[in-house]
Amino acid sequence: MAIVGAGPTGVYTLAGMLAAAPSALSVDIFEKGACAGPGMPYSPDMNAPCMLSNIASRELPPVVTSLNDWLRSLDMSDLSGLGLAPGLISDEAFYPRVALGAYFTAQMAALIAQGRRQGHRIELHLRHAVTDVRPREAGIEVSWTFPGGTSGAVFADVVLATGHRWPDSVEEGGVMLQSPWPAEKIARLPEERIGVLGSSLSAIDVAVTVASARGRFAEAGGALRYEAQQGRGGFRLSLMSRKGLLPEADYWYELPLPELRRLAAIAGEATARSDGTLLERAYGAFLDDFHDADPDWLAALGGADLPRDEFAAAYFAPRLAADPFDWARKNLAVAERTVAEKRPTPWRSALLRAHELFEGLVPRLTDAELEAFHDTLKPVFTDSYACVPHASIRRLLALHEAGVLEVIRLGSDSRLVDGPGGPAVEYGGRRAEFEIVVDARGQRPMTLADLGFPSLAEGDLLSGPLRFDEFVLPLRSSSPGRIHCVALPALLRRHPFVQGLVNASEMGGATAGAILRAMRETGH
Known part of the structure; x- marks a missing residue:
């Protein structure tokens, strides 16, 4: 089998396969990046230490070890590099995204080592970008490029576990919008009037990253304050959304949740x-x-x-x-x-x-x-x-009290326009002008054609409506192979809630179960 994408969903899929494999497996994992495990949302290349995850540690499904057990195994210098200290590790803690990325990197390595000890063939192909996935008479053909050239192979099962895709910029209404990632680029923005489309955690991350590059958050008198660097306090951040609401702070709930x-x-x-x-x-x-x-x-x-x-x-x-x-x-x-x-x-x-x-x-x-x-x-x-860590709300309040952050309620009739001084947003008879606008509205739903595999864009590929039952594509071809689509962007319309790590674990486990059942029934 092949797993395309080595982020958290790929990690949980491999874990599910190894937990119940009836015989020796042959698994090839393709990752276009240089690191397996974190995926884009938790990659150190895309995120800054100030960016927090919105899942409490107690909620994160363990892989080989739990998140907290893994963190406690690290020495002080490693924890410090992740923006943590031993006293910050708890079941209720919300950790920096880079900490979760490091965890999934370690778990992928542990899974591969464990699987090889059990006699499975597992190959991890880093810097290998899959360029097409096509049903054939012998199975599912996967083509890819890598630093040394191009290649391909045929597999019985292919799992599409590619995740978020963020172009550097997008055009909307004739206005170029900046991507919220990578964080390093956001931190370097020279503009003073910055608009941010969205007000959820991604938008908060943009605001905090910009502010952290121009000042610091500090406790003062029992409250969090924002202090801009000398000469750098003249910037203005505007979070904009249709309702103009901020997400609420994360609340306590007992597990299991009450039954309805x-x-x-x-x-x-x-x-x-x-x-x-x-x-x-x-x-x-x-x-x-x-x-x-x-x-x-x-x-x-x-x-x-x-x-x-x-x-x-x-x-x-x-x-x-x-x-x-x-x-x-x-x-x-x-x-x-x-x-x-x-x-x-x-x-x-x-x-x-x-x-x-x-x-x-x-x-x-x-x-x-x-x-x-x-x-x-x-x-x-x-x-x-979409509730967020308490620290995120405290930072927003500190920025607002420092006079550098506002929230704009756009309503339902807003539009982006390109003005002489830069992009602007017109709403309710008003106009807000900026030097740059960052699009932090989150991952948009995508079609199969948007995933970047040309054969999946062919209109006659599927035998029926694309509803993602059991995440298996209904292929028209007589190919004995199976394509399992757990690529989050392509699922969002029919599965609008599949955006968190709990969902990644559930989808990975369900996909592994479907593959193992098919292997037992067909013998391959």
Whole structure:
């Protein structure tokens, strides 16, 4: 088999294969970069130590060893290089992205060593860029380039585990937008008026990286303050989004999450496809379960009869009515208190569990239901799941208090324009002008054709609609080979929540299980 992409999803796929392989495996892993394990989101080449991950250490699925056990095995100098110290290691900690990248690099090395000791053939091909994946009569042909030339081979199973793709810049509305990565380039930006599209963790990372290059964050009087370097405090950062909201601070919840009996029953139905009523039935069960979990919260929202197309508006209304920094300050205080007390908030825990259940339901929806879900419920689940480390909120507040950060609510009628002094954003009869605009709105959904494998862009490749059932492409070809697509950008439309490391672990495990079952059934 071949694994294309050696980031976290590739790591978890290999781990799943080794955990249950009935016989000796032959695995080739292709990585276009110089390092296996971290992928783009956690690569030291793309991230700065000030950029934090948004997954608590207790949530990260272990590979060979747990994240905290691995960190505790490092010496002081190694920890310091990752922006950590022994006293910062805990189950509730949010670590720098580069620390998670180093962890996955170590875990990939440990998996390969373990697999070879068990008699498996595992070859890691670094600086090998796969250029095409094509079904053939003998299997799936993979072509690649490497520093010494080009080559190819045929495999029974090919796992597409390529992840995020970030061009250096993109054009939108005639305006060139800067990529938020690599962090080193963001830190070197000379411009003083910097607009940032987005207000989630990626946008926060941009703001913190720019500010850290021009000053420092320091504790003063029990609060975090931002101090610009002499002569470098004249810059202005503007985070811009349609709602103009900041993400909320990460909250405490117990594992396992509370069960939502009615919604879980619908999610567990054996029916593979919706008959057009699944979304509405699931929403009704969702409201009934929330009435049991936190009736006061649901009543304040609008009650158990709240129509689905009004749910998101009711959910966001209190925050939209407040100043985003005032809300962030109060929300942070509550989050810090509940985390210190390890006291869950019932509606938040229930919403996180509902997110998990809807994650399994969404691929079964009809196309019309899928559109309705994206328009109504998805923004709520995305917001709940996108909470950020407390340190990130503290840094935003410090930047705002220093007078260098603002949040702009664009509304639904904004547009980018190219002005005489640089790019500008027009919104609600107003105009914000910048010297540069950074696009930090996150990974956009992509098609198979966007992945960079020409044969997958051919219209007659597939035998049916691309729904990614079990992440296996439905090939029209009579090839005995199988293509397993766990490339996150290509999954986002049908699987809108597959963006975290927990998802990477689940998809890697599911893909490994499918390959091993097929190997037992076919004998290859």
